Amino acid sequence: MQTPRQAFLDDLRFRGQLHQCTHEAELAAHLASPPAGTPGGRRAYAGFDPTADSLTIGNLVPIIALRRFQLAGHTPVVVMGGGTGLIGDPSGKTAERTLRTREEVDANVQAQSRIFRRILDFTGPTAAVMVNNIDWLGGLSYLDALRDVGKHFSVNMMIQKESVKERLHNRDQGISYTEFSYMILQAYDFYHLWKTMGVTLQLGGSDQFGNIVVGIDLIRRMGARDVMSQQPWLATPGAPSSRVVDMPQLDAVFGATWPLVTKSDGGKFGKTESGAIWLTARQNDADTSPCRTSPFAFYQFWLNTADADVVKFLKTFTFLSHEEITDLAARHAADPGKREAHAALARHMTELLHGPEELEKVELATKALFSKGGGADGGGDGPFVLPEDLLSSAPTTTHDKALLAGQGMPLVDLLALTSLAKSKTEARTNLSQNAISVNGRLAAADARVTEATLLPGGLIALRRGKKTWHITKWA
RNA sequence: GGGUGUGUACCGAAGUGGUCAAACGGGGCAGACUGUAAAUCUGCUGGCUUACGCCUUCGUUGGUUCGAAUCCAACCGCACCCA
DSSP, X not given: OOOHHHHHHHHHHHTTOOOEESSHHHHHHHHHOOOTTOTTOOEEEEEEOOSSSSOBGGGHHHHHHHHHHHHTTOEEEEEEOTXXXXXXXXXXXXXXXOOOOHHHHHHHHHHHHHXXXXXXXXXXXXXXXXXXXXXXXXXXXXXXXXXXXXXXXXHHHHTTSHHHXXXXXXXXXXXXXXXXXXXXXXXXXXXXXXXXXXXXXXXXXXXXXXXXXXXXXXXXXXHHHHHHTOOGGGOOTTSOOOSOTTOHHHHOOEEEEEOOOOOTTSOOTTEETTEEOBSOSSSSTTOOSOOSOOHHHHHHHHHTOOHHHHHHHHHHHOOOOHHHHHHHHHHHHHOGGGOHHHHHHHHHHHHHHHHHHHHHHHHHHHHHHHSTTSSTTOTTSSOOOOOHHHHHHSOEEEEOGGXXXXXXEEHHHHHHHSTTOSSHHHHHHHHHTTOEEETTEEOOTTOEEOGGGOBTTTEEEEEETTTEEEEEEEO
């Protein structure tokens, strides 16, 4: 019987989340046997770039990987790139990045930490640790860095790296010395975490494998000195020591990567027509304005996962057990139309990021808007009931109530003022195609809105197609 | 610095004096069918107009012409080659 700590890698493998891994067998053994007196197990880290004040679902994979690590009985370490974020990672980027100011980066680090507190457990023996690499990179002197760190890097090796090579051979988009050095900083991060906190594993996306290996290399080189001074956590009696006899502890440093998330239709994961899917709805807890991605939109994103992707996403993103996932996959195969797997995915993710209360609201709204005979598609019987969530998630505009007096105004004119149509012509097109509903009822091409159209609260709810809503307020 | 190309709508790409709001493909939006999928089919895709039609647009600015995306000039951008 495996212990949870051992099972970490197998879990990742089941979920298709193990792409590359250094010394897999040794890593498995390493995870299985943390030294006595360390209830927190082993320590692994993943880095995050504070380029925005929130994270998108593209960033979800590393957070979830850390949480899996934690659930397996180990200690996750979140490294906020407050320092590296000032530089910018050239991986996968075709153009030099714009530099952020230090204030921007600091603010982003603060804002993002909410998300980590939500998913990771910061209490108990395996309490997650959050650190900011500005704390050690910020104080690094240029000369010291060149002497102590830079000496271990061969430029010949660095220019072989894919992320750099691409930019070197691109005639009109070169790479600055700044971004070229990014690799060194990331490697130094790993070294620093290893030395001061005993972090022995770095997790990252497959595009990070090169950087991770460079970090491992650096630890082997710089660490040779440190071993001599007998760092206590390096004395790991249970650790495998077969590889390098004279320097066993230095061998116990690992990297593992997951594959980049792809969609079956080749589209970019995490992007919709209306932009990226964010993990938070608001700028901060005090903010009440609708922005980012509402819980409703978040839920809908997952619910609309393509059939071909749904099982993969369950494996990648949820903490459901292998049995539950296998079961859902079977049910999905048996009756795709029922969309049980989609619903489970959407529920799980929404609850994880937004909590049970929000999930409940979102599900009510979904039911009201989409189920047959619900408020939005009532088809004539009973008053239209506007789901509360729509008020906060749908785009809203305010208009002068005087426009509704008497004959009111043509619906065409109103649509052109909303996010639903860019011009009257477009509005007319939509109307003639029976795409527009007012307060849940299909609207005629020559329809007008009057005071009689108003819902309680002075609102009129417009819908284009099946899913696109716009709320108008009248005052 | 020299040469040769090239610039058309959201993107790609036809169009080389009137019949051009500009073929075709992709993308987008909507409808039908379904499951709030996928695939398929249909419509729309510069603006205003119930409509006839009108207005603005083919890198920019001028010019030739009754008439210019199309011809001329200058300028700007981009690509490749030479230095």
